Amino acid sequence: MRKLERREMEFAELREAIEKMELVDGHAHNIVSLDSSFPFINSFSEATGDALSFTPHSLSFKRNLREISELYGTESSLDAVEEYRRLSGLQAISWKCFKAAGISAVLIDDGLKLDKMHDIEWHRSLVPFAGRILRIERLAEQILDGEPDGSTWTLNKFTETFVKMADGIVGLKSIAAYRSGLEINPNVTKEDAEEGLSEVLRAGKPVCITNKSFIDYIFIRSLEVAICYDLPLQIHTGFGDKDLDLRLSNPLNLRTLLEDKKFSGCRIVLLHASYPFSKEASYLASVYSQVYLDFGLAVPKLSVHGMISSVKELLELAPINKVMFSTDGYAVPETYYLGAKKAREVIFSVLCDACIDGDLSVAEAMEAAKGIFAQNAIEFYKIKAGLKSADLKASSTPCFDVENAVDIGASFVRIIWVDASGQHRCRVVTAKRFNNVVKKNGVGLTFACMAMSSLVDGPADETNLTGTGEIRLMPDLSTRWNVPWYHFSCKR
C-alpha cells in the first residue's frame, strides 16, 4: 500500500472532521463588483506590472486555477473561468465559493482600497458573521484628507480625532511594514511625530503617510487604544506586493516594542505566516505572551511545499492555541474558497505528520485542528460564534475618553492640590486608574489631610478636622499637563 493511502486510512477520522469544520476567517478584505477595474488575474498573485505576465507560470497559479475550474466545472483556463464568472454573476459565484469554503465568520479589513468594492454589510448575505477590522494608517490618511485646509492640523487635534476610532470594530490592523518598517519606536516623541505630520501635510493630497516617526506614533497610539478597549492588533508581516521592503517586514524588528513593559498586556497577531520569516514568527510567539500567528496569504499563495513547510515552521515552537487560520480573501470570492480549501488540506497534512513524528496523538491533532480553524480566533477576537454581526459589541464598556484621558504614553498621574496651610500636596495614581475612576469620581482624602500644619505631621489644633471622614478631591482636567521632563524620560 502506498504511504499516502495508508495515511488516509489511518487518519480518516481527522480528515473527515477537518473537512466538516466551520471556519472562522480572521483576516480578509472586501469583494468587488464584477465590473471593477480589478483584474481577475491579480487575485492569484501579489505581482503587479510587468511581473504579472509571469504569474501564470507559478506553481500556485496553476494549482489554484485548476481548483477554481473544478469548482465551476469549466476548462482549466483563465478565459473559461472568467467567462463563467460573467455569465453567472457575482452573487451566484459568491454563494458557490462561500458554501464550498464553509466559513461561518469573517473579519474584514476594509482599508485595502479596491475599485467598486462592496461594504461589509454586503458580505453578511454570504456568511453569518462579518466583523470589521480597522486599518489604522488608512484611517489616519482619511482624517488628514478630510480637512479642507490640511495646514490647520496639529498633532493634538489629529490625535483627538484618531483615538475616537474604536467604535464597533473587532480589531485593528497595521501596515507599518509597507511604509517605514516594523522597527517601531515605542518612545517616539511628540516633537518628532509633529515634524513627521508637517512633512506628510507638505507633500499634499491625497495623503500617503510614509514618515517613520509619524507611522510609529500612529502605531503606538493605536496600541494604547487597543489595550484600553481590549482589542487585538493585526500586523502585516512578511511578503506582500512590491511596495513592501521585505527586509523591513521581518517580525524580529518588533523586539523593542515587544520588550516594552507598557505594551506587554496587548494582543498582536502576525499575519501571513510572516513568510519567509515563519520560524522567526514562531519563536516570537513562543517567548512573548502577547504574540499570536495567522497563516492567511501564505496559504493559498505558495506552492504545496511552501504552504506545508511554512505552517510546519510556525508550529516548530509556537503554542498551537496561538496559531490561526485566515483566507486573506480579497476582491474575488474565489480567494476565500481557495484559502479555506487549501488550509484544510495543509493543516490535515501538517497534523498527520505531527502524529507520525510522535509530536501529537490523533486526539491532540483533532483538538489542534479545532483550535486553528475556529476556537483560537473566537477567543482571540472575542467573537460570539453563532451570533449575527449586529449582536457583537466590540467594546461594550469604552474606557478611552479622549477629552479627558491622560496624555497618551504616561504611566502615572500626579494629582496636586494646595491644603489649608498653603502647602502643595500630591497623590499619585496609575494612568489606567486615572482614566477609569479618578477623573469621574476623584480621589479620597481624609479631612485631617487638609489641616496639616507645616510644623507638625498632624492636623492643626482647633480645626476640628480629624482622621474621620473623607473629602473627594476632583481633578481639574483643564490643568492636566505633562511633567516638563516627560520627553526626556521617554527617550531614555
Ligand SMILES: [Zn+2]
Ligand atoms: Zn490582507
